[in-house]
Amino acid sequence: MGWRFAANGEKEMSNGQNGAELRLVTPGMAIGPSAGMRVGSGALAQNDTIIATRLGWVKELNNTVSVDPINSAYMPRSGDLIVATVAEVRNNLWFMNINGPFQGLLPMSLAPWKVEFGAARQHMGIGDVVLARVQEVDECHNVVLTMKGVGLRRLNQGSVHSVPINHIDRIRGEGNATLQRLREACDCRIIVGENGKVWVDGDAEGTAWARQAIQLIQESGHKNTFEAELTALEKNAPKKGDA
Amino acid sequence: MGGYGDVQLLRDDGLRLDGRKLDEMRPVSIEAGILPAADGSAMVTHGLNVAVAAVYGPMEAHPRKIQRQDRAVIDVRYNMAPFSTSDRIRPGFNRRSREISKVTAEALESVVLVERYPRSKIRVEIEILAAEAGTRCVGITAAAVALADAGIPMRDLIVGVASGKVEDTVVLDLDKAEDNYGQADLPVGILPNTGEIAFLQMDGDLSPEEFNLAMEYNFKAAAEIHEIMVDALKRRYEGGEN
Numbered sequence: 280m281g282w283r284f285a286a287n288g289e290k291e292m293s294n295g296q297n298g299a300e301l302r303l304v305t306p307g308m309a310i311g312p313s314a315g316m317r318v319g320s321g322a323l324a325q326n327d328t329i330i331a332t333r334l335g336w337v338k339e340l341n342n343t344v345s346v347d348p349i350n351s352a353y354m355p356r357s358g359d360l361i362v363a364t365v366a367e368v369r370n371n372l373w374f375m376n377i378n379g380p381f382q383g384l385l386p387m388s389l390a391p392w393k394v395e396f397g398a399a400r401q402h403m404g405i406g407d408v409v410l411a412r413v414q415e416v417d418e419c420h421n422v423v424l425t426m427k428g429v430g431l432r433r434l435n436q437g438s439v440h441s442v443p444i445n446h447i448d449r450i451r452g453e454g455n456a457t458l459q460r461l462r463e464a465c466d467c468r469i470i471v472g473e474n475g476k477v478w479v480d481g482d483a484e485g486t487a488w489a490r491q492a493i494q495l496i497q498e499s500g501h502k503n504t505f506e507a508e509l510t511a512l513e514k515n516a517p518k519k520g521d522a
Numbered sequence: 523m524g525g526y527g528d529v530q531l532l533r534d535d536g537l538r539l540d541g542r543k544l545d546e547m548r549p550v551s552i553e554a555g556i557l558p559a560a561d562g563s564a565m566v567t568h569g570l571n572v573a574v575a576a577v578y579g580p581m582e583a584h585p586r587k588i589q590r591q592d593r594a595v596i597d598v599r600y601n602m603a604p605f606s607t608s609d610r611i612r613p614g615f616n617r618r619s620r621e622i623s624k625v626t627a628e629a630l631e632s633v634v635l636v637e638r639y640p641r642s643k644i645r646v647e648i649e650i651l652a653a654e655a656g657t658r659c660v661g662i663t664a665a666a667v668a669l670a671d672a673g674i675p676m677r678d679l680i681v682g683v684a685s686g687k688v689e690d691t692v693v694l695d696l697d698k699a700e701d702n703y704g705q706a707d708l709p710v711g712i713l714p715n716t717g718e719i720a721f722l723q724m725d726g727d728l729s730p731e732e733f734n735l736a737m738e739y740n741f742k743a744a745a746e747i748h749e750i751m752v753d754a755l756k757r758r759y760e761g762g763e764n
Contacts, residue, residue, distance in 0.1 A: 305679065305751070305752045307676065307713065307715035330677070330715065333670075333676075335673075350671065352579070381582060419591070419640065501759060
């Protein structure tokens with residue numbers, strides 16, 4: 280019993296949805312019949328068939344078929360903690376590059392300082408990096424950011440690195456376990472933004488190691504050898520006691 | 523015989539000058555994800571053609587006047603490298619590359635779910651490193667693989683293929699001599715899963731019967747190229763998720 284795939288040469292999928300049989304699909308490829316199934320993200324119902332709209336792994340959960348994309352752009356959601364860069368400054372607001380399809384808007388009323396009209400530039404200029412939270416995203420994809428909140432601030436030191444959006448869960452691990460391991464291994468402060476930007480701050484040696492770890496995640500975060508490779512990398516980490 | 527009566531394009535044994543059968547295409551190989559800085563990329567080698575496509579975005583559309591409130595715009599730039607042919611090509615945009623950029627963008631817009639990213643822009647850069655004939659088709663194929671690699675949601679992939687007519691005979695996938703001295707050229711962009719056509723151009727004349735045969739060849743070749751595209755995308759991630 281199972282679904283028949285449209286593409287030739289594909290094997291049948293078993294009904295066991297324990298993720299044992301992961302299937303990689305490309306856009307347009309038929310996943311299965313749409314009867315009785317709900318269509319999740321990364322998929323589309325077309326003429327009684329569910330087709331994939333993205334390159335990724337098929338996921339079936341609670342009668343919903345979706346495709347876990349291998350690569351995707353950051354889509355902001357309210358409440359996301361992100362690492363953003365100032366892209367434009369106006370008299371009373373900043374436009375932030377949030378590594379997504381749309382710029383985020385940070386009005387002076389939501390900045391952590393008391394800003395006079397016209398004085399926005401004195402607080403942050405183009406290229407400055409901040410830790411912010413997404414306040415709201417409306418139906419037209421207008422993104423409003425806020426810097427009012429615990430820990431939200433301008434990041435004056437350290438460096439920013441990029442990881443693919445779909446690998447963010449890998450860098451964090453179960454209950455932030457992997458992230459904590461990384462922090463302890465290199466004795467650096469690391470903040471992972473929901474938008475695929477990672478802020479690292481520490482001494483040169485620690486930052487260099489963190490960069491290697493991030494590169495490893497970029498290159499093989501999706502592979503099942505990732506855990507072993509990370510453990511190997513950890514062996515030559517500049518451990519310096521507690522983070 | 524065609525317009526260049528003294529050019530022989532079919533051998534006496536019925537094969538073509540390079541030894542291919544009438545419905546045989548040039549060898550195709552595709553590699554996805556070759557450019558680390560791009561969000562998605564692909565290199566397609568089709569006969570002696572080499573095309574590299576890079577996809578950036580979706581990103582904020584600039585200048586603002588190109589933004590569409592209800593969908594993303596696809597900004598395609600097709601360019602032939604100066605060294606891609608034996609006659610050096612003057613670098614920069616010309617009338618031909620502008621036209622090909624436009625038709626490629628329109629073909630890609632029909633498969634990309636542009637309504638998912640209103641007011642944004644998806645940048646597709648197609649660079650032809652070596653040209654033999656049929657570069658617009660190779661460019662479309664490369665762009666489709668690069669878009670899929672970038673994780674852009676699409677209804678289907680697009681395959682660019684061409685057929686044509688030489689010496690009153692319909693042949694698949696024209697090479698340089700056949701393109702230059704042949705009688706007709708029919709490049710199409712085919713959606714391999716649905717069989718829809720996203721792009722079609724015709725240069726020269728074909729009778730309805732010849733047109734149908736050329737399209738039959740194109741669909742057959744599209745299915746073959748589609749398999750290579752899928753294989754290229756899968757190969758990139760064959761390490762698998764655990």
